[in-house]
């Protein structure tokens with residue numbers, strides 16, 4: 001049965017809001033009628049029934065043009081206006097935790113992407129020896145060589161009150177001492193209710209200690225396929241269902257306490273354990289390293305914008321789902337545009353140079 005459906009938004013009890021629940025059924029006759037009734041019931045009776053139905057019928061792709069246009073509009077709604085009344089920092093102060101001896105490119109890519117998307121300030125917290133290297137890539141990043149010091153937590157905590165979001169993991173490495181410091185930083189960040197995006201080696205840490213992030217509603221995990229499997233093995237039994245990608249991402253999010261999970265791949269699947277959004281924006285076949293860092297940095301700033309805008313601006317939808325869909329769409333469009341110019345030689349630096357035009361094309365209001 002070819003049921004394709006995307007639901008986005010939460011539903012007030014006893015009130016159907018067609019603006020927040022979209023369903024697209026294709027080629028499934030009587031079964032569609034049954035599902036249509038169930039959809040109406042979802043709208044009437046709210047999230048608990050919603051969850052049950054979603055578990056019973058795993059969600060698939062949203063392809064209708066109207067669904068897509070609605071999603072684009074929700075992203076546009078969260079983008080803050082550029083006005084002369086604002087002060088530096090208001091549109092985003094984003095922290096990146098990562099950067100070690102081996103990996104200096106990843107935290108740079110994440111940090112510069114956050115700035116190019118529209119953050120005002122980016123702080124990179126990295127190891128002592130990585131810092132001069134990262135600084136030399138860009139004068140625009142503020143770089144703190146603190147992550148491998150014995151007082152790393154205190155050093156980062158000085159800045160936490162000023163940060164709007166923290167991206168943890170790009171180029172972090174897997175040294176036990178560093179990971180222990182990051183564990184403490186994560187606890188302190190949660191205590192301040194700051195949104196946290198976790199990628200790369202940050203996901204390695206979460207796979208060792210899922211309780212660190214379980215149930216934290218302002219967390220977004222951005223695993224690639226391999227990182228997804230590691231997380232799955234940490235919190236679920238049996239192999240990942242490779243025939244039901246949407247069902248798998250939904251289950252992983254639920255097993256982690258309904259935190260937002262973005263599974264990157266040919267199509268990006270985004271779930272908070274209630275809904276699954278699909279991002280199929282055209283990219284290219286070029287898979288150079290660093291694209292995930294562009295995504296995590298962009299998502300840092302968009303998560304902040306989305307939470308600031310709130311559900312009012314996202315038509316009742318989970319703001320983090322909207323932010324994640326926006327960041328995935330942007331990353332893929334950057335890839336597409338760069339590939340048009342450079343083909344096989346496209347690198348992440350070329351993609352980052354496209355952020356401005358890609359953003360205007362997709363989200364300019």
Ligand SMILES: NC(=O)C1=CN([C@@H]2O[C@H](COP(=O)(O)OP(=O)(O)OC[C@H]3O[C@@H](n4cnc5c(N)ncnc54)[C@H](O)[C@@H]3O)[C@@H](O)[C@H]2O)[C@@H](O)CC1
Pocket residue numbers: 102103104105106107169170171172173200201224225226227265289290292293
């Ligand atoms: N220039 C840089 O400094 C870069 C550093 N990076 C950092 O490198 C560190 C290790 O990251 P890795 O991504 O290598 O993580 P892992 O060491 O966990 O390796 C994952 C492996 O899975 C492979 N893989 C990814 N997607 C796959 C798929 N769909 N199917 C099959 N295999 C797949 C990758 O090629 C990689 O070899 C992280 O700290 C990361 O941030 C990367 O972000 C790339 C750029």
Ligand SMILES: Nc1ncnc2c1ncn2[C@@H]1O[C@H](COP(=O)(O)OP(=O)(O)OP(=O)(O)O)[C@@H](O)[C@H]1O
Pocket residue numbers: 200223224225264265266267268283284285287288289290291292293294295328331332
């Ligand atoms: N097969 C694919 N086709 C199109 N886009 C893809 C494909 N795989 C990944 N992407 C896109 O590339 C971006 C980064 O995903 P990717 O899987 O490369 O992350 P990653 O492995 O963590 O990258 P990194 O090298 O930065 O660690 C995502 O926005 C995703 O949509």
Ligand SMILES: [Mg+2]
Pocket residue numbers: 199200224292293
């Ligand atoms: Mg990665």
